[in-house]
Amino acid sequence: MGNLFANYGEAVAMILFVIGFANLLLHKNLIKKIIGLNIMDSAIYLFLAQKGYIAGRGVPIVTDGVQSVEAYINPIPSGLVLTGIVVSVSVSALMLSLTIRLYRRYHTLDLDEISTLLKKEGV
Amino acid sequence: MSKLKSREEYEKTGSFRFWRWLDGRRDPYVGQVEMKPQTPVETPELTIRERLRDSQAVRDKVYDIENNKSLNFFHRVYVLAAIVYCVGLAVILLAMVAYLPPTGEADRPVNNEVSARYIESGLQETGAVNIVTGMILDYRAFDTFGESNVLFAATTTVLILLHRKKKNQDGRVEELENDRLLEPKRDAILQGSATVLVPIIILFGIYVILNGHLSPGGGFSGGAVIGAGLILYLSAFGFERAEKLFTEKLYKTVSFAALTTYCLAKSYSFFTGANHLESHIPLGTPGAILSSGLIFVLNICVGMVVACTMYTFYVMFRKGDF
Amino acid sequence: MTVFQCVLFGFLIVCAVSVSFSKNLLNSVLIYMSFSLVMSIVWVTLQSPDLAITEAAVGAGITSLLFFATLKKIHAINTRREQEKKDVFQGLNEKNVGEEVSRRE
Numbered sequence: 001m002g003n004l005f006a007n008y009g010e011a012v013a014m015i016l017f018v019i020g021f022a023n024l025l026l027h028k029n030l031i032k033k034i035i036g037l038n039i040m041d042s043a044i045y046l047f048l049a050q051k052g053y054i055a056g057r058g059v060p061i062v063t064d065g066v067q068s069v070e071a072y073i074n075p076i077p078s079g080l081v082l083t084g085i086v087v088s089v090s091v092s093a094l095m096l097s098l099t100i101r102l103y104r105r106y107h108t109l110d111l112d113e114i115s116t117l118l119k120k121e122g123v
Numbered sequence: 124m125s126k127l128k129s130r131e132e133y134e135k136t137g138s139f140r141f142w143r144w145l146d147g148r149r150d151p152y153v154g155q156v157e158m159k160p161q162t163p164v165e166t167p168e169l170t171i172r173e174r175l176r177d178s179q180a181v182r183d184k185v186y187d188i189e190n191n192k193s194l195n196f197f198h199r200v201y202v203l204a205a206i207v208y209c210v211g212l213a214v215i216l217l218a219m220v221a222y223l224p225p226t227g228e229a230d231r232p233v234n235n236e237v238s239a240r241y242i243e244s245g246l247q248e249t250g251a252v253n254i255v256t257g258m259i260l261d262y263r264a265f266d267t268f269g270e271s272n273v274l275f276a277a278t279t280t281v282l283i284l285l286h287r288k289k290k291n292q293d294g295r296v297e298e299l300e301n302d303r304l305l306e307p308k309r310d311a312i313l314q315g316s317a318t319v320l321v322p323i324i325i326l327f328g329i330y331v332i333l334n335g336h337l338s339p340g341g342g343f344s345g346g347a348v349i350g351a352g353l354i355l356y357l358s359a360f361g362f363e364r365a366e367k368l369f370t371e372k373l374y375k376t377v378s379f380a381a382l383t384t385y386c387l388a389k390s391y392s393f394f395t396g397a398n399h400l401e402s403h404i405p406l407g408t409p410g411a412i413l414s415s416g417l418i419f420v421l422n423i424c425v426g427m428v429v430a431c432t433m434y435t436f437y438v439m440f441r442k443g444d445f
Numbered sequence: 446m447t448v449f450q451c452v453l454f455g456f457l458i459v460c461a462v463s464v465s466f467s468k469n470l471l472n473s474v475l476i477y478m479s480f481s482l483v484m485s486i487v488w489v490t491l492q493s494p495d496l497a498i499t500e501a502a503v504g505a506g507i508t509s510l511l512f513f514a515t516l517k518k519i520h521a522i523n524t525r526r527e528q529e530k531k532d533v534f535q536g537l538n539e540k541n542v543g544e545e546v547s548r549r550e
Binding site: 002004006007010015017018021022025050051052053055056057059060061068069071074078079082085086089091093096098101112116 | 208217219225234259266270
Binding site: 015016019026027032036039042049050052053058060073092093099100103 | 458477494507
């Protein structure tokens with residue numbers, strides 16, 4: 001149980017990850033599944049940003065010419081997460097457009113109904 | 124056509140008739156067989172009702188999930204397994220977190236010499252006051268280039284999936300798909316607030332992009348803000364006015380120009396840097412708006428790509444056409 | 446800052462759980478939108494304002510707009526006229542089937 005309460009931010013990120021994963025597994029509705037995947041994305045970003053955070057240090061923007069490591073937090077996770085957030089929106093746009101195509105074909109969003117219809121069609 | 128005979132003589136020969144028959148230029152049965160106009164097939168109303176009822180019965184049978192035994196059994200096992208798996212995953216991950224070094228301390232393996240290098244000599248090497256922007260657009264610029272291409276590829280895929288032709292043969296289908304018929308056309312409150320807000324939002328986006336190397340923000344966030352402003356303009360004033368501003372040609376031109384500029388500029392800078400040549404790109408004084416060399420240009424490129432991507436996503440989702 | 450962060454984290458978990466328990470799709474999308482907004486405040490407390498701006502513009506703004514557009518396309522948001530049309534169609538269908546069944550019998 002060592003650092004579980006000291007690392008409460010990371011613990012919350014992991015719990016969010018599991019909640020999103022449960023959403024993805026247990027819901028039959030495709031929209032809910034996509035929201036679950038987005039929550040998993042956010043959890044991973046939260047974990048990465050927690051890794052780069054150092055208590056008592058400031059935003060990685062050079063102020064007053066101070067350029068020592070002691071003044072700023074780690075900038076690398078911020079850069080990684082910044083690119084990740086923008087990619088996640090394109091991923092969710094892609095998934096939503098696939099959902100619209102599925103709805104146009106089968107007129108339902110329930111995965112069970114879609115799979116039974118597929119069986120009837122003999123695919 | 125033969126060159127040895129004149130046209131009249133040639134038309135009397137058998138080969139002419141054979142070729143004419145083969146090409147299908149003349150129907151041999153015209154004038155020989157009595158033709159009757161086809162009567163339109165009338166479906167009796169009873170058949171339509173039967174079909175309706177049959178399709179309803181098929182639907183009932185297909186959607187009869189409650190009585191499908193194999194599906195029910197699978198569901199019970201699946202839900203149980205999923206819950207057990209999720210709980211197990213949560214326990215394993217939380218145990219992992221318990222063994223991690225505490226958050227917020229400086230002497231951790233994450234804070235190694237790489238981040239120290241970025242912080243200590245980032246300002247001299249890239250000229251950007253914002254260390255994050257200096258990192259993602261100078262040290263790791265190809266990474267960001269790949270990501271801009273990911274955005275472009277996502278837009279292309281959404282275009283393929285949701286694109287619809289402007290002239291639909293079946294007008295009824297278009298009417299059903301067109302959800303704009305149901306929304307208010309000239310909403311006074313929305314238009315009034317959009318008139319005030321849209322210029323401010325777009326101006327703020329431009330400010331965020333241009334100050335990306337000095338303050339928080341940059342191409343990604345500023346581009347998203349500009350895209351949101353364009354979407355607000357679109358939903359307030361309708362597609363007719365927005366189409367005057369933003370067309371498919373503009374999207375193609377802007378994305379292509381921005382991606383090409385990014386690729387060429389960064390290739391030049393990496394090429395000269397790898398060969399120990401002078402790149403002749405002035406870094407300027409740190410803190411000035413026209414400083415930090417290529418980062419200023421790259422921010423604008425990324426911002427344009429992101430803004431176009433966001434707007435195109437929305438337009439494709441709403442209408443399926445520019 | 447610790448208490449503030451704990452409150453925000455608690456809000457995040459409540460939002461994530463209530464997304465899966467809400468019956469209405471529109472409700473769950475709205476809850477996800479507020480999840481993103483709280484996330485952008487968390488970024489500020491973690492000293493990353495770049496992420497906060499991006500998350501507020503992308504996560505809370507554009508992702509939710511795309512979700513709303515999708516819900517409109519899949520007719521999960523019922524306008525009054527669509528609902529009326531649906532009711533009329535269903536009524537016709539049932540009447541027809543019932544008549545047909547009674548005639549055959």
